[in-house]
Amino acid sequence: MSQPVIAVANLVKNYRAGVRRNIVQAVRGLSLSVPRGSIVAFVGPNGAGKTTTIHTLLGFLKPTAGRVRVFGESPGPAVARRIGYQPEIFYTYSFYSAREALRFYGQLAGMTSSALETAIPPLLDRMGLTDAGKRPISSYSKGMAQRLGLAQALIHDPELLILDEPTSGLDPEGRRLVLDIIVEEKSRGRTVFLSSHILSDVERTCDEVVMVRQGQVVMADRLSSFGAAGQQWDVEVFGWTAAHRDLIAGLATVVHENGGTAILRCEISEKQALLRMVVGVPLEIGSVQPMRAATLEETYLKHAGAAS
Amino acid sequence: MKRIALIAKNAFRAVMSQRAVYLWGFAILIMFLVSGRALFTNARAPEVLAFIRATSVAAALGVWSLMCLAAAVYLGATSVAGDLRSKTIITVLARPVRRWELMLGKWIGVTAFCFVTLGIGVALGLALAAYVDVNVDRDGLAVAVMRTIGSIVVLGGIATALSASGSAPIAGAVAVLIGVMPMLITPLRERPEPIYQRLGAALDMIIPPDNETLYGGVVWAPVPASPAAAGAPAQRRTPIDAATQRQRTAEAIGYAGIYFAVGCFFFTRRDLKFS
Numbered sequence: 352m353s354q355p356v357i358a359v360a361n362l363v364k365n366y367r368a369g370v371r372r373n374i375v376q377a378v379r380g381l382s383l384s385v386p387r388g389s390i391v392a393f394v395g396p397n398g399a400g401k402t403t404t405i406h407t408l409l410g411f412l413k414p415t416a417g418r419v420r421v422f423g424e425s426p427g428p429a430v431a432r433r434i435g436y437q438p439e440i441f442y443t444y445s446f447y448s449a450r451e452a453l454r455f456y457g458q459l460a461g462m463t464s465s466a467l468e469t470a471i472p473p474l475l476d477r478m479g480l481t482d483a484g485k486r487p488i489s490s491y492s493k494g495m496a497q498r499l500g501l502a503q504a505l506i507h508d509p510e511l512l513i514l515d516e517p518t519s520g521l522d523p524e525g526r527r528l529v530l531d532i533i534v535e536e537k538s539r540g541r542t543v544f545l546s547s548h549i550l551s552d553v554e555r556t557c558d559e560v561v562m563v564r565q566g567q568v569v570m571a572d573r574l575s576s577f578g579a580a581g582q583q584w585d586v587e588v589f590g591w592t593a594a595h596r597d598l599i600a601g602l603a604t605v606v607h608e609n610g611g612t613a614i615l616r617c618e619i620s621e622k623q624a625l626l627r628m629v630v631g632v633p634l635e636i637g638s639v640q641p642m643r644a645a646t647l648e649e650t651y652l653k654h655a656g657a658a659s
Numbered sequence: 660m661k662r663i664a665l666i667a668k669n670a671f672r673a674v675m676s677q678r679a680v681y682l683w684g685f686a687i688l689i690m691f692l693v694s695g696r697a698l699f700t701n702a703r704a705p706e707v708l709a710f711i712r713a714t715s716v717a718a719a720l721g722v723w724s725l726m727c728l729a730a731a732v733y734l735g736a737t738s739v740a741g742d743l744r745s746k747t748i749i750t751v752l753a754r755p756v757r758r759w760e761l762m763l764g765k766w767i768g769v770t771a772f773c774f775v776t777l778g779i780g781v782a783l784g785l786a787l788a789a790y791v792d793v794n795v796d797r798d799g800l801a802v803a804v805m806r807t808i809g810s811i812v813v814l815g816g817i818a819t820a821l822s823a824s825g826s827a828p829i830a831g832a833v834a835v836l837i838g839v840m841p842m843l844i845t846p847l848r849e850r851p852e853p854i855y856q857r858l859g860a861a862l863d864m865i866i867p868p869d870n871e872t873l874y875g876g877v878v879w880a881p882v883p884a885s886p887a888a889a890g891a892p893a894q895r896r897t898p899i900d901a902a903t904q905r906q907r908t909a910e911a912i913g914y915a916g917i918y919f920a921v922g923c924f925f926f927t928r929r930d931l932k933f934s
Binding site: 366406409410411412413428429431432434436438440441442443444445446455456458459460461500503507 | 661662665666669672673676745746747749750751752753754755756757928930931932933
């Protein structure tokens with residue numbers, strides 16, 4: 352198995368805050384791994400430690416404890432060339448036009464003038480900024496600035512994209528454009544680490560999700576496991592008594608029992624046998640449905656939401 | 660090196676975008692007011708006229724050089740701190756840019772703007788001197804300009820280094836304090852009490868040399884003699900000791916380098932936390 356692009360182990364980041372310089376724990380033993388070529392979502396409520404973790408990956412913050420590796424190296428200028436970062440709000444020099452800004456950021460990333468001449472026009476076109484390319488950024492709408500923020504992250508064709516709320520402030524069209532670009536980047540073999548509050552965006556684009564709360568990972572799983580119909584079925588029956596338990600032994604388990612109603616869970620291979628047995632007893636069948644895993648939203652609310 | 664040049668160019672352009680042309684216009688107005696006596700004097704006696712014109716041109720050059728130093732402190736103090744406050748530093752440091760490279764680029768950009776400003780002032784001063792027919796000591800002017808350049812480099816560098824603390828007002832205030840502190844050193848060292856002498860000696864070690872303005876000796880005319888002073892020996896221009904001034908400039912730049920290196924050290928190690 353190839354080395355993960357991002358590997359964070361037991362990251363702790365403490366700050367001193369307030370007049371009394373009390374220690375605030377922003378990240379508390381966070382561990383995560385981002386495989387090459389995947390899109391991994393990093394979700395959690397405000398103050399969960401997402402941006403602190405991202406800024407540690409970029410070398411803005413030094414870990415209090417733990418280990419952070421990007422492409423197998425400590426964060427810093429050596430690996431920054433391989434990273435494209437879009438902050439939540441793209442702050443840039445307002446006197447630049449989009450072309451000039453992309454030129455500036457591209458040159459800082461080591462691109463030559465001729466490479467920039469080739470790269471800028473299609474990128475502006477891809478972002479829908481060709482017509483506004485020569486206008487000062489100070490005249491841009493929030494959505495245009497956000498798209499330019501993604502363009503500056505992509506200009507040097509990085510292997511890893513770290514995107515912090517890339518669709519925040521975008522209209523539906525702009526949001527769709529950005530999500531399409533993220534998926535396109537993945538299809539080109541790029542790795543994307545995406546922080547987002549918008550779970551529908553995560554569901555649409557990501558392969559894996561890492562949920563954080565209070566500086567800790569509370570859940571990490573593949574996105575395909577959320578909300579999917581599983582290999583098990585639930586059969587609701589009426590007229591149920593404790594004496595029926597022996598009849599279903601080996602076929603199903605009782606997951607819920609209330610008065611004369613019970614929900615029996617069985618493997619898909621046992622479904623027909625269970626139904627024949629239920630009809631033969633006889634018990635009245637209320638419903639038969641595949642067991643559904645919790646959706647991403649349900650899981651988020653359970654693990655990372657404010658009420659959890 | 661290319662990244663430093665890019666950041667320097669960016670810093671220069673950032674200053675230019677902040678209505679630098681208006682600032683230059685304001686500075687020219689100040690220069691015009693300071694040199695107004697040279698242009699509008701009613702003096703008839705040639706020696707009085709020459710004296711007024713020479714002192715006015717020298718004052719105009721001196722005031723302009725002080726404005727350049729003020730610009731170096733202000734722009735240096737707001738350079739890195741401004742980028743931290745506006746968060747524009749995020750997308751720069753997310754690239755393969757070392758923090759010291761960012762600081763050095765800012766210092767060069769700020770210094771370059773102050774050099775251009777100084778060049779404009781010197782050109783205007785020379786034009787004024789030619790207009791009012793005042794003789795300028797070109798060699799002395801070169802030394803005076805070199806000294807101002809040294810002071811711009813020093814104050815700009817110290818202000819930029821302090822700016823990395825994140826607070827432009829503190830950076831500016833401390834840079835000004837360091838700029839005026841040399842005036843205290845000689846009086847302290849001349850005091851009879853050992854504690855003041857030691858304090859003066861300590862400050863002399865850590866504070867760069869003073870930002871002496873030499874333009875008074877560049878455009879010079881003798882003070883008109885009163886009738887009572889008839890027969891007194893002729894006044895002579897005090898020559899500028901170029902070698903000493905070069906040494907002091909080099910010393911000052913050395914101090915700036917040390918302050919800047921210390922600033923880079925702390926900026927490289929500190930966490931960049933953006934709220």
